[in-house]
Amino acid sequence: MAEVELRNVSKSYGKKQVLQDITVEVKKGDLACLLGSSGSGKTTILKLLAGFEAPDSGEISIGGEVVSGNGKVTVAPHKRGIGYIFQDLALWPHMTAFENIAFGLKARKEPDYRIKVQETAEWLGVKDSLDKYPSQLSGGQQQLVAIGRSLVLQPRVLLMDEPLANLDVKLKKVVREKIIELKEALGITIIYVSHDHREAFSLASQLIILNGASVEAIGTPEEIRQSDSAFIKYFIEL
Amino acid sequence: MSRIYLWALSFLFVAIALLPILYLVSHSLGIGSEIELGAYTALLRGRTVRLLLHTVGIGAAVAISATFLGLVLGFIISKNNLRHGQLLTILLLVPLFLPPYIFAVAWVDFFVVLGMSPSVIYSPAGAIFVLTIIYTPIAMLLLSNSLQNINASLEEAAMIMVPYREAFFRIILPLVKPALLSSGLLIFILAISEFSVPAFLSVQVMTTEIFTQFSAFYDFDSAIILSGSLIFLCTIGLLAESSYLTDKPFLTIGSRNGRSGYTASDKDKKKWLAVAGGYLFCSTLVPIALLAVQALSPGLQHLAQAFDYLKAEMWQTFLYACWGALLLVLFGFGFSYLKGRKTARAVDFMLILSFALPSVVTGIALIRYYNTPALNFIYTSPLIIIIAYLMRYLFVAEKILHNRLMQIPASLEQAALVSGATKWGALWQITVPLVADALFGAFVISFIFCMGELGTAIMVYPPGTSLLPIKIFTIMANAPQSLTSAMCLVALLFTGSVTGGLFALWYIKRRVTARYGRS
Amino acid sequence: MKEKLYKILALLLVTLSTGCGGGNEGEVVVYTSVDQVFAEPILHDFERETGIKVKAVFDTEETKSTGVLNRLIAEANNPQCDLFWSGDPVRANVLKQKGISQPFSPEAAQTIPGHFIDEEKHWTGFSSRARVLIYNKDLLPANQVPTSIFDLTKEEYRGKVTVANPLFGTTSFHMAAIFAALGDEQAKKWLDDLKANNVVIATSNGDVKKRVANGEVWLGLTDTDDANEAMKEGAPIGVVFLGQQDIGTLIIPNTLSLIKGSPNPEEAQRLANYLMSEETQLKLAHSSAQMPLSKGVEVPEGVFSLDKVKPMRVDYDKSSKKLEEIQPYLKEWVETNM
Secondary structure, eight states, rough: EEEEEEEEEEEEEEEEEEEEEEEEEOOOOOOEEEEEOOSSSSSHHHHHHHHHHOSSEEEEETEEEEEETTEOOOGGGGGSSSEEOTTTOOTTSOOOOOHHHHHHHHHTTTTTTTHHHHHHHHHHHHHGTTOOOGGGGGGHHHHHHHHHHHHHHOOSEEEEEETTOOOOOOHHHHHHHHHHHHHHHHHEEEEEEEEEEHHHHOOOOOOEEHHHHHHHHEEEEEHHHHHHHHHHHHHHHH | OHHHHHHHHHHIIIIIHHHHHHHHHHHHHTTSSSHHHHHHHOOOSHHHHHHHHHHEEEEEEEHHHHHHHHHHHHHHHHSOOOHHHHHHHHHHHHHSSSSSHHHHHHHHHHHTTOOOOOOGGGSSHHHHHHHHHHHHHHHHHHHHHHHHOOOOOHHHHHOOOOOHHHHHHIHHHTTTTTHHHHHHHHHHHHHHHOOOHHHHHOOOHHHHHHHHHHHHTHHHHHHHHHHHHHHHHHHHHHHHHHHHHOGGGGGGOOOSSSOOOOOOOOOHHHHHHHHHHHHHHIIIIIIHHHHHHHHHOOOOOOHHHHEEEEEEEHHHHHHHHHHHHHHHHHHHHHHHHHHHTTTHEEEEHHHHHHSSSSSSHHHHHHHHOOOGGGGGHTTTTTHHHHHHHHEEEEEEEHHHHHHHHHHHHHHHHHHHHHOOOOOOIIIIIIIHHHHHHHHHHHHHHHHHHHHHTTHHHHHOOTTTTTHHHHHHHHHHHTOOHHHHHHHHHHHHHHHHHHHHHHHHHHHHHHHGGGGOOOO | HHHHHHHHHHHHHHHHHOOOOOOOOOOOEEEEEEEEHHHHHHHHHHHHHHEEEEEEEEEEETTTTOOHHHHHTTTSSOOSEEEEEEEHHHHHHHHTTTTTOOOOOOOOGGGOOGGGBBBTOEEEEEEEEEEEEEEEETTSGGSSSOHHHHGGGGGGTTTOEEEEOOOOOHHHHHHHHHHHHHHHHHHHHHHHHHHHHHHHESSSSSHHHHHHHHHHHHHEEEEEHHHHHHHHOOEEEEEETTTTTTTOOOEEEEEEEEEEEEESSHHHHHHHHHHHHHHHHHHHHHHHHHHSSSTTEEEEEEEEGGGGGBOOOOHHHHHHHHHHHHHHHHHHHHHHOO
């Protein structure tokens, strides 16, 4: 059964149609990569999945439960069991790294939140930076803290918006390994937005290629490579 | 390089606005003549201390309640994507368009109309109530601006984990803390410097005491020394604010993000709309409806008469207010753009000195300084009114612009510089367009303030000129209630429609240029 | 965009410069604390009839901005004003004491009784108001209305009497006159009794009028012009000239002072003569029920007349000095209900 499902979803901002009749399924434990040129509605799909916005039409379900439909958000973002790594990381500037990671746990009133934060930080290798403010961290550390903040809550679905975009080559490798480790160790379903096809092909178990407001193709990296679509050929060769 | 400009600008401001004050103060402190010790002891009397505490109490209560209401309203207009949000915003600004005094009068009348004893409102609580309504729009503007400029993903990152209510209190609120603080401080200063409302409601505060010293005893020295205590209070507030802000390095970051993260559900929207509507009704519609009823009860003749009385003043006041607002924006932008971290306090102090001075004292200072044969050309021309505006409101204009400028990363201008732009080019082509909304906002607020300025202008307006608020003020003394109300209504409509017109122009222009705004 | 900006700036500059008039040929500058509605038409008439341009600064005692007087004091070193037209002699006396006015004797002053002219000619009185008690006819039958200021301290009027803040305007002058007439001890006792009787302190005479008219209180001390205005508005208000059996009613003349160093003294004289003329006094009688002081001016119907009123014996100069003396007491009196 699909863990994440979008059925005939459309979305527009004013007159601009961003998504047109999209249908996508992602299986549990998969790492699905949304690939497409900029402005093709990749981030919009994440926002819809997170429940920040409602689709104009169509239905979205997570874990078999309909979370958005009839133009409305029916399950609030914080009840969807998702994590979200933002493109700009969105670390809260007025909280230390520790407080950032602990925020969700504290909200759930978990008694042993300190231990969990420590464990997560250790796994990510940012244990020494926990009492620093985001502005005092390096780019890579910020990235890892942002990942930690989502992971510590053990979401069933993790949404990542170009998490490697602003990193140097070395850090990219570190973070990519963490993502793979994460997927394999925890079995989390990951939906990953990228505009870099190499990154996508190396990570993903499923690729969703967007062209304009609609889906051009869905399949494993292998299947996509063999596609005849002119768009995909052009896109991959780029 | 920019230091030279800062010096030049400061020099100009000192020469036209601060020297009058320093000149006055040095005289009252007896420099060059024998020192009046008696005047100083006025400060130490038990009564003065009590008054000071009373003033601080009222100012703090107004600051807190207006900032709270401003936060709620700012949240409603900036976070709910309401269909007629612009209209609602303008309506909520209406209390700014009326002289504070009128609001006090209208509320007293309201109680009388209801057959209730107005003694409830002739009290410190009444003064707090009226002043809160008057200053809430300022808090609303500052806070809605700040709320809109919070990066949406910071908000969304919290919404993933907790209900929006909790995200608001744990994330959003701490992030707008600087704006809350600025708003509270600004309103505190405005409230403790306001004279007409406490005077009308027979509430004794520092300004009424200063006024009594001036106008019953003609004791300028005591009045000026007492004014010093107000300036002292304002300065303390300002120092507290700036030291708080400099301790928090994170507050200057944050890039603007066009959309807001949270959008309310339709049900919530209705709820919030009801809250805003309820507030609008109680705070603004009730007194204005009362004015309208009073103005129209004898038929249209008083409205026509009011218009007739005021038509000559409208154009003149409009022009002076435009000039005032233009200079306020220019100076305000200059100071906020040029002041660095180190010089910020000195600049702030300079501006607050002229801002916190009671309007009568400002008037006296201007007369003493400018009324000399050499400077007669300024004193006897409307320039003196413009200078008065500059002294009274530069602090406000600068603050609005500074809050906005802090949100523009320096890298944007630096990028232009390395691309070969000159310093002026980068300023004009990069920074100015980016803060255009704040420039516009500062202009509108300054314009509204200038349109209504009474306390200083009445001391210095050149014989033969006439200004809208002064004319209303001098006519209302003995005019029938309905005529007074009609005049207020005419002034309100005039200021309101000019402001509305400005907003409409701005809105149209922005729609034309908005294409690059959204990604 | 830039061009448009410059055009707007140029336009604004032009508008700003039109206000600057350097020369003062054939003009006179008058500062007045008389209500603008009444003063302005008369000044316009003067302009029309003489061709002399009048530049006026208006102010009002009512709403307690004593801008004009403070302004005159501050401008003393470089006077801008020629003539000060005050609604009461108190201010004129302040100017005199501060050395800001100079003696002058306009011809028209000859028709004014000497009692209303300053001994040293620093000011001359003309049209006058009187201090009266107004009462709300709906709330108080005419036969229960007090006839003397001493009635106001009676138990039956507890909390039902209002006076304006006695530190300001004509009320302050009234208090000084009462102190002069009764002696300090008795006057203070009267004021303290008034306070003990929960007197309501209003912001101004206009505020007194309003509070009586809308029934907030029954009785209030105010001036004839306010009483007249209330009646014109159709308020249920009756007027009583107090003290006809004892100390009499206070008469408050308008006054004119010539400013020392006046830039246009000749024009000021002409304006002074014009203002004191019977014609002007008649106009003021019509517009604001001011009682003409010149003998023989026909009083229009409905306007109070000095002939039928027993005036309080007042030395205006001494009363002004008295006021200065009792001010600290009055301030304390006002503030004790803080």
